Amino acid sequence: MVKGRMLQGARAMAEMCALCRPKVISAYPITPQTLIVEELSQIVADGDLEAEFINVEGEHSAASVVLGAAAVGVRVFTCSSSQGLLLMSEVIFNIAGMRLPVVMICVNRSVSAPLNIWNDQQDSIIMRDSGWIQLYAENNQETCDLLLQAHKIAEDHRVMLPAMVCCDGYVLPHAYEIVDLPSQAEVDAFLPSYDPIYKLDIDNPTTMGAFADPEKYMETRYMIQETMKKSLSVIEEVARDFGSSFGRSSYGLFEKYRVDDASTVVVALGSMAGTIKDVVDELRDQGEKVGILRLICYRPFPKEALYEALSAAENIVIMEKDISLGGSGAVATDMRAVFYGREACPRISGFILGLGGRDITVDDIKTTISKAQHQVADADFVGLKEDLELEGING
Amino acid sequence: MVKVEERDKFNDHLLASGHTACPGCGQSLAARLVLRAAGRNVMVVNSTGCLEVFSSKYPESAWEVPWIHSLFENTSAVAAGIEAALKITGQLDRVRVIAQGGDGSTADIGLGAISGMLERGHDVLYICYDNEAYMNTGIQRSGSTPYYARTTTSPPGKVSRGNWRPKKDVPQIALAHGIPYVAVASVGYPMDLDRKVRKALSIRGPKYVQIHVPCPLGWGTAPERTIDFARLAVLTGLYPLYEVENGELRALKIPKKVPVEEYLKEQVRFRHLFGKEDRKKEIAEIQGIADQNIEKFGLIVK
Incomplete structure (x- = not known):
């Protein structure tokens, strides 16, 4: 019960x-x-x-x-x-x-x-x-x-x-x-x-x-x-x-979900991790070695613990609901700093999702993971609508 | 020589000497008088400003009572939090809370927080040391700067005669909150100031006391004449000293009207009003403010 x-x-x-x-x-x-x-x-x-x-x-x-x-x-x-x-x-x-x-x-x-x-x-x-x-x-x-x-x-x-x-x-x-x-x-x-x-x-x-x-x-x-x-x-x-x-686990600095043998690890904060875990399960069923590290403690930023936890990964995929406008996502920036100059050198990609309450769908997450396995992304916006206003920007 | 124990009995040095205020600083003298009246059982919350800076440079402190500085505009809210904590822990019967700041933090940036603190009925005495400009940052105009005064941001020039607005009436704003006690005092009248602070601290609930404190640096006055100018401000009617206790007004009477020129003419901040024929209009307007105060507060016994 x-x-x-x-x-x-x-x-x-x-x-x-x-x-x-x-x-x-x-x-x-x-x-x-x-x-x-x-x-x-x-x-x-x-x-x-x-x-x-x-x-x-x-x-x-x-x-x-x-x-x-x-x-x-x-x-x-x-x-x-x-x-x-x-x-x-x-x-x-x-x-x-x-x-x-x-x-x-x-x-x-x-x-x-x-x-x-x-x-x-x-x-x-x-x-x-x-x-x-x-x-x-x-x-x-x-x-x-x-x-x-x-x-x-x-x-x-x-x-x-x-x-x-x-x-x-x-x-x-x-x-x-x-x-x-x-x-x-x-x-x-x-x-x-x-x-x-x-x-x-x-x-x-x-x-x-x-x-x-x-x-x-x-x-x-x-x-x-x-x-x-x-x-x-x-x-x-x-x-x-x-x-x-x-008698209830509390994860401390971060929660690792199917990370240990994963070649691709998503890093995310907060509630979107629930949806990402479902996607991880689905991809695992298809044989993909994917996991998620859910960051709980963002400050202090647990640099050494993250290095240890993620140094075996080939791809790190940061999905975050924030953007330092004119720069990158804040979490992606911090994460890149963890690995710079170190022995382990995974591909680190940053994606911006869910701003202003935009839904983060299962398809969004799958597309993002797939993209990050082939190229390095920096502050890529996921889930944009094909608005008329964007024509001028993308034109 | 007064023995240390004797001195302590009168709480004369709860704001200790050795701080870095300018010679002739009206605010430091007033703050010492406030603590002398308040005694040791107070917690003082101080806005950012001259008083904070000259008394609390780490690792030194001139404060012999518990004292805290947080920011410029939140002094009343910090004081409200202190009062709430004292109340819930049963200490409010033996500890009084004083929130204090200059006229910039009172009339301008902190006014919202003061209004909130007064409206919620916290048992806090708010003290405004009014030297009529932002002196700590280099003499800029505040809402409390008097009509036609020169400051570094209200300079007289070809098309300006100095500050273009009369000073904001914060005591009346405080009164509008329906609080039990509002008083205006002056460092030039220390016994009156002492009585008003004691009176305020004897009343539970929010209180507001505004003290006129000449600033030799900002006003361009001789350090040894701080008290003279404080008194002239009162004697001209420009700074009426009054108190309103539960709606009842009492004002300190002045013997006879002193013309405002006597107050203005030796201050650098008003110098541009003198020596030129066409500035008589401005002086007449300032005299009008004094006359209005004399009438409104019944300052002269007829």
Whole structure:
């Protein structure tokens, strides 16, 4: 029998958030994140979570409210999406620089213009340089599992960095799936209460957010960079703890699906991995040695682990829902850097799919894999419509 | 010599000496007076700006109380988060929260966050140190820059007489939120300032206090005359000191009207209004603002 309850993703995420016992929650509505905020405010209104729920006048303030609360030494939560995350971005960088272990969910959505409220991963990918740990979930169960782990990772004294759990807008929070949420006692045993290293305290006054001149600033970046590298093992350690505590596997940095003997490996983040796994199974049935490596931890980027996992592959096919306009897909760029100058030298191709909620079909994935087996592609758009407007571009 | 224990009793140095403010800085004096009134049981959230920069260069700090700086425009939201965390952890009965910034972060870039904080009713005292321009970045015009003042982005020229708009009335914007206490003070009147800060901190809920703080660098005034100019601003009626507690207005009376020229003429930022016959219109307009304030706030006992 399947364990768990049939829940809308947003409800499951809100319940998981509450189980982590944040003391201060602040958020601002933005589709498709809004459902999570509504569910959370109801949980607080019903007295099921003892927390201050602060309705702010914009996302910049939502992030600032949780920054302030985290500085007092309490666990906090916020969530946003798309334009909201971009409006937050100044505070997002600030939170990381101040080493406050804020945890948030980013419900992934495209970035305007043109206005489009549907899913891609451009919003959180833009934040990759901010100093936040970024974890990408495939389904609602994993979003909840990663949310719990994110608090533990972020608050670990070896880390003390904020963490963002990313889930694909509409595809996940609006979908009903069976989700197995742990009990409060199980969560409390896994996630101890937050023990800050520094906090605002009238009995022990500290100055937080001091300014740093050229003699001091660069070291702060170096420390975050080094901490990011070291946090890779903490992320794996927490994933192992999670597995032994809850009897459900959590993959840590990435999930390998039929990768070990594969000559062609797709690399992707988030929910599209579900469809890709089906395609992998179908191609395997036809005798093709294909697999998928689903990247969960995008920041820190697990360079060595990826090299180990993929060095036997002939073709690496990156499928991603983001584009650094004028450049390449962000994940493809990072992946090429893993192999440059190393002994293993697979063919690495980058494809852009599913922007602004465009469906990613089984045929799209098959065509992409086939193309990458014959040529190196860079930022190839997959699934474009034959619009009149494109005639001038392609003409 | 005052003994250290005696000095501490009066909280005179919760903003310690040794920071890097300019000589004659009105803001540093006002900030020290604010902390003197507030005492040790406060957490201070500071906007980016002069006060932040001259007091917190790593690894030094002039702050003897818990102090945090995040960004330019989010001070009120950070303070709201601090207040919420103190509330949920049961500390709000013994800790007060002060959010503070300059006029740029108050009247311009942070106004939305201030409005949100006031509207939601957080137990926070917001303090605006109003030196009437962006001094930290090199004297640019803010929404709080007075009529016809020269700044580096409102320079007088062949077709300009300086700042082309009267200053934004942020205390009245704060009042429109229906908050229990709004006050305007001046570093030139320290006892009045002290009383207003103490009063504000005795009231629960959102409070707004704006303090006029001359800036010798930005105004082009002699460092030793900061207090003189602060007082002249009040005595002319250009900077009326008042408080509104639960809707009731009280204003600090002035003995007799001092013409605005007495305030303007020795400041470099207004120098372009003097020595030329055709600038009398501008001075008359500034006098009109002072006269209106005297009337509106009943500044002179008739």
